[in-house]
Amino acid sequence: MGDFHPSASGRSHQVNIHGDHHGPIDTSTSHYHGLRLSRRVVLGGCAAIVCVLTLSLAWVVSNTEKREHARQLAVVQGPGGSQDSWGPTRLAFRNDTRPETVVFNSIEDNPAYGDERNFMRARKVGSKDWLDQVALEQGAEYEVSIFFRNDSTDRDAKYSRMLVDGPSVARSDASERLVWRTHISASNAGPAEVWDTISFSNPNQNDIALRIKREPRMETDDLREEVSVSKYSLLSDDSIDGVLIGTSGLDGTVKAGSHGRVSFTVIADFPAFSFESQGRAKGSGEWRSGIVVGQGTIVEILLRYQDIGSMEQRNVRLKNQLPEGMRYIPGTAVLINGNNPDGITVSDVSDIDIGDYASGGAAYLEFEAQILAPPCSQLTHLAAVETLNGSRRADLPIRVSGSQCP
Structure with a gap:
């Protein structure tokens, strides 16, 4: 019968149902510019008294613009984002002085939610505690929740999309973390895309594969009933842009000030x-x-x-x-x-x-x-x-x- 060698051994190999479609995301901080004048033009084209008046006017206009901009946005510089938490690094706003421009999940004191930048969370089914880091239990089910809000006071977000990416297998090594990242974007938003992450650790002896148990659903403050979301568009390797979201349906339009949530459950499958x-x-x-x-x-x-x-x-x-x-x-x-x-x-x-x-x-x-x-x-x-x-x-x-x- 020849040598007796089992031909299959080692770690499990599972299909990556999420994929990693995005490379590193640029982290840039929003900023504004004051009015600048050319010294050569000013000194060469005006008398001394006119020059002084001109420079004084420039200083007043510049600082007035800055104060007005800061008043409107109630700017509080948020903590730096990173690929292990949320991003990009961006200005955070207060709920009572929201921006006019379209921006997603940037309110730091949402009275109903808290800090919107931490918009992706998970919990074990049956638990009350939402977490950013989860230690997996074999066979347990986990609910993933993704909050979205257009913080603008006046403008609707257009072509709004959501995408979740990351590997699906957590290796049996507690020192390694499986990281999932959610991207929310719109064609007229600034920044154009925001993201947040959750991570899973596996302290068990077996590899664990996270599988969709309950299909993704979307609920908003405008919808009477939850709307089914395609897991293939939201999570699949075949999806590059993600799925359209919206406050009235999956039409890509998130109204000014409106919010919603996409949620689904996964099961921690393990081979044994x-x-x-x-x-x-x-x-x-x-x-x-x-x-x-x-x-x-x-x-x-x-x-x-x-x-x-x-x-x-x-x-x-x-x-x-x-x-x-x-x-x-x-x-x-x-x-x-x-x-x-x-x-x-x-x-x-x-x-x-x-x-x-x-x-x-x-x-x-x-x-x-x-x-x-x-x-x-x-x-x-x-x-x-x-x-x-x-x-x-x-x-x-x-x-x-x-x-x-x-």
Whole structure:
């Protein structure tokens, strides 16, 4: 039968359902300019008294513009954004002195929400606490919430879009974080795009894949009912621009001062399975993880596989390698699983594709073999299960008894 090497092992490999469509985002701070005059023009074209009046007027106009701009925006310079939190670095405003221009999620004291720059949050389903950093639990569900608001007092945001990107697999290393980023943009907004992040850590021994459980939905202060949002446009690798959002529907228009929320839930899927090999002399009662039988005895071998994770496992394979001195008895192999509860005969036990298994699904393979090795021999039957998420091996030691054995 050749060398016995399970061909699938190591970490799980999952499809990235989100993708990373954006490179680094420029972080630029909004600013304003005062009125500037050319010294050469002023000094060369006016008398001294006129020059003084001109310079004084320029200073008054410049500072009046600055004070008026600051009054209208109630500017408070927000903390610097970063690729690990929110961005870009931008001016923050107070709720009672919102800007006239279109700008998303830049109010620092929204009475109903708080700091709008922190607009993406997550929590475990059933918990009251919204978090920016979440430690994943295997099999748990999490709600993701994305708040949006056009902070303008007068102007509607046009062609408004939302996109979520990031990997979907959290590796089994608590020091690494899986980061998701939401981008909100509009054709007439300044800055043109804002973003915020949440992160997930995985303190478990298995890799975890985050999968959409409840489809994305949008609710706003104008809508009577929630609106379904395409997860393929919001989250998929195929989406570059994201999905249109709006306060009256998915039309891209977010009215001045209006707000809304897009939410969805994910489940922390994890691959895990059990596998064991047991044997007994044919006709005896108890299955054992190691057996002692005499030469010529017919033994029964039982392999048990079960999906104990939360993910479906596909193309599961069972492999057997019988040692020298042990002969498989053809026609005795029976596979029992959900599709074959009464059992189905299989012709070969060396390498069998036993199908796909949902969480909790199980399979049993039983067959007979005859012990031909001389007394006092030590044999080892090797068995393995292979999945797309790894492999596992189970050894069954068999000792051949005899009157002269030590």
